[in-house]
Every structure is written in structure tokens, then in C-alpha cells.
Amino acid sequence: MAEQLPILLPCPFCGVVPVIERCADTFDYLTGPRKWWGICCRSTLNLGGSCAVEIRPQASIEAAAKRWNTRAPAQSALDEANAIIEQRNAMCSAYFAEVAELRREVEALRADADELIDTARASTDEGAGK
Numbered sequence: 444m445a446e447q448l449p450i451l452l453p454c455p456f457c458g459v460v461p462v463i464e465r466c467a468d469t470f471d472y473l474t475g476p477r478k479w480w481g482i483c484c485r486s487t488l489n490l491g492g493s494c495a496v497e498i499r500p501q502a503s504i505e506a507a508a509k510r511w512n513t514r515a516p517a518q519s520a521l522d523e524a525n526a527i528i529e530q531r532n533a534m535c536s537a538y539f540a541e542v543a544e545l546r547r548e549v550e551a552l553r554a555d556a557d558e559l560i561d562t563a564r565a566s567t568d569e570g571a572g573k
């Protein structure tokens with residue numbers, strides 16, 4: 444009876460069902476001949492895709508499947524996204540506070556300028572005898 448092949452998760456980048464590939468054997472003088480298996484996404488350019496992700500060859504199909512099926516926990520990605528959002532919100536709050544402070548300064552300068560213009564007009568009017 445044929446061995447059952449391990450279940451493989453779809454490619455994390457394009458969602459295509461990957462394939463198990465037998466890689467070239469190697470020979471090591473200490474350990475002798477070794478067989479290798481890889482798992483690849485075959486959504487390659489020549490097949491109309493643009494992915495072709497693969498893992499490094501492993502010494503067994505099971506090891507290759509285990510490595511291929513390893514995914515970062517979704518929660519860590521969510522935590523990372525929330526941290527980025529919080530950081531951006533803090534930057535936006537600081538920016539808006541700075542803009543509000545600059546607006547107050549501009550209004551104060553405008554009021555000072557209006558007062559100086561009024562004073563200058565009043566003294567001009569007095570000098571002209573109006």
C-alpha cells in the first residue's frame with residue numbers, strides 16, 4: 444500500500460496548491476548519499492503566474508511538509524499592524540497639536556498687527572488734523 448502524502452497548506456503568497464518535488468541526491472563523504480525533497484509553488488511565470496516560492500530541500504517528505512506548513516501566527520501580524528496604527532495615530536495627534544499651536548500663534552500675530560495698524564492710522568489721522 445502506498446504511503447499517504449502529507450497535507451500541504453496553499454502557498455502563503457498566491458494561494459496555489461504547492462507540489463512536492465524530488466530534488467537531486469547529494470553525496471557527503473561522512474554521511475554517504477542523501478535524498479532530498481522540496482515543496483514549491485508552481486504558479487511560475489511560464490505557467491501564467493508570478494510566484495514560485497519554495498523551501499530549502501529537506502531530508503524527508505514529512506520534514507519538507509512540516510517546514511512548508513509552518514506559518515507565523517496570525518495574531519502576531521495583527522499585533523504588529525495594531526502597533527503601527529497606534530504609532531501613526533500618535534504621530535497624527537502630535538502633528539495636529541502642533542498645527543493648532545501654530546494657528547493660535549498666527550491669530551495672536553494677526554491681532555497684534557491689526558492693533559499696530561489701528562494705532563498707526565489713528566496717529567496719521569491726528570497728524571492730518573482729522
Ligand SMILES: [Zn+2]
Nearest residue numbers: 454457484494
Ligand atoms: Zn505561490
